[in-house]
Amino acid sequence: MAHQETKSVDTEKIKEMLNQRKGTMKRFLSHCAHCSICAESCFLYMAHNKDPQYMPSYKVIHSLGKLYRKRGKVDRKFLMKIKGMVWRNCVLCGRCYCPIGVPIPSMITFTRNICRSQEVYPQLDETSSESWL
Amino acid sequence: MIVAERKPFDEIKEMTKGFKKVLNVGCGGCTSICMAGGQREVGLLNEELKNAWAQEKASIQIDAFTIERQCNADFFKELDQIVKPYEAILSMACGAGVQFVADRYPNKPVFPALNTVFVGVDRDLGWFEENCRTCRECVLGETAGVCPLTRCAKSLFNGPCGGTSREGNCEVSKDTPCAWFEIYKRLKEQNRLENILKVKPAREWRNQTRGTLIQEAFKTRYAK
Numbered sequence: 628m629a630h631q632e633t634k635s636v637d638t639e640k641i642k643e644m645l646n647q648r649k650g651t652m653k654r655f656l657s658h659c660a661h662c663s664i665c666a667e668s669c670f671l672y673m674a675h676n677k678d679p680q681y682m683p684s685y686k687v688i689h690s691l692g693k694l695y696r697k698r699g700k701v702d703r704k705f706l707m708k709i710k711g712m713v714w715r716n717c718v719l720c721g722r723c724y725c726p727i728g729v730p731i732p733s734m735i736t737f738t739r740n741i742c743r744s745q746e747v748y749p750q751l752d753e754t755s756s757e758s759w760l
Numbered sequence: 761m762i763v764a765e766r767k768p769f770d771e772i773k774e775m776t777k778g779f780k781k782v783l784n785v786g787c788g789g790c791t792s793i794c795m796a797g798g799q800r801e802v803g804l805l806n807e808e809l810k811n812a813w814a815q816e817k818a819s820i821q822i823d824a825f826t827i828e829r830q831c832n833a834d835f836f837k838e839l840d841q842i843v844k845p846y847e848a849i850l851s852m853a854c855g856a857g858v859q860f861v862a863d864r865y866p867n868k869p870v871f872p873a874l875n876t877v878f879v880g881v882d883r884d885l886g887w888f889e890e891n892c893r894t895c896r897e898c899v900l901g902e903t904a905g906v907c908p909l910t911r912c913a914k915s916l917f918n919g920p921c922g923g924t925s926r927e928g929n930c931e932v933s934k935d936t937p938c939a940w941f942e943i944y945k946r947l948k949e950q951n952r953l954e955n956i957l958k959v960k961p962a963r964e965w966r967n968q969t970r971g972t973l974i975q976e977a978f979k980t981r982y983a984k
Contacts, residue, residue: 719828719829721832721834732834733834733837736828736834736835739788739828740838743799743826746799748788748798748799748800748826749792750800751792751793751795751798
């Protein structure tokens with residue numbers, strides 16, 4: 628984990644990845660009507676006493692949405708923060724339901740790929756020291 | 761969870777022999793959780809392979825890419841683009857994932873870097889134990905939650921045999937607990953000892969053929 632926290636971030640690589648799917652991803656983000664219907668289809672949201680952090684829309688808007696808003700210019704602290712959002716708060720079961728058809732799991736997957744490109748991913752043998760847990 | 765372990769290094773190295781460009785694909789699912797085929801393990805294996813081939817002065821490019829799950833087509837979008845220039849793929853998924861990758865890229869050789877060992881549980885960090893052989897005829901309700909197929913050395917469905925020691929160990933090894941001794945103890949505790957007297961008929965062993973499962977609610981959706 629120490630390696631994940633100290634390595635520099637290749638913002639150009641993140642920008643390149645964001646640009647590759649900019650059209651579709653930004654369209655999906657803008658299509659979210661904030662209706663919250665996706666919330667109750669998430670078992671983690673229900674299991675965590677309806678904590679808004681577990682709402683599928685929240686997870687996407689505060690991870691991928693912010694990456695686009697910042698145009699990829701993010702630091703490692705930010706990536707470590709969204710790591711919790713896209714790994715701990717989402718198991719990618721693919722059961723989230725959006726009435727408009729926004730493919731939330733594929734957006735989470737994309738965010739994970741961006742994190743992975745910067746060597747940010749769960750360190751499963753060091754869970755006790757993972758700051759995002 | 762599906763549990764896997766890495767194949768012996770020489771076996772993996774031999775698979776990559778003769779190729780100039782190989783892509784090692786990690787899986788973010790079960791094999792990542794059992795610390796056998798996630799992004800970190802892909803990186804470690806690639807370093808070992810690069811060093812080994814460099815020592816033999818062989819020119820080989822081995823790159824890495826990890827997708828969230830190799831057993832679900834939804835996660836292959838980016839890999840579809842990346843995989844094109846590679847001559848061969850090394851997959852660090854379970855056997856199901858390796859086959860899924862091989863089906864998706866039929867013109868490329870796909871090699872398994874892992875051996876899928878069992879369906880099991882996490883006992884502790886890095887310690888996994890087999891608990892299910894997916895036999896499709898679960899008897900755990902009758903055996904107080906102890907699987908005789910997995911945990912009895914002889915996989916007996918009508919036990920115990922005569923090889924149980926007084927301490928409740930198996931004749932195969934003193935360190936192996938007898939599953940049927942465990943079943944007896946638990947059934948006794950639950951006042952359900954009559955279960956052990958029921959003779960279970962011979963099984964159909966349907967898992968000798970390839971399985972497909974469509975949950976009840978989806979049957980009309982996939983009806984042919």
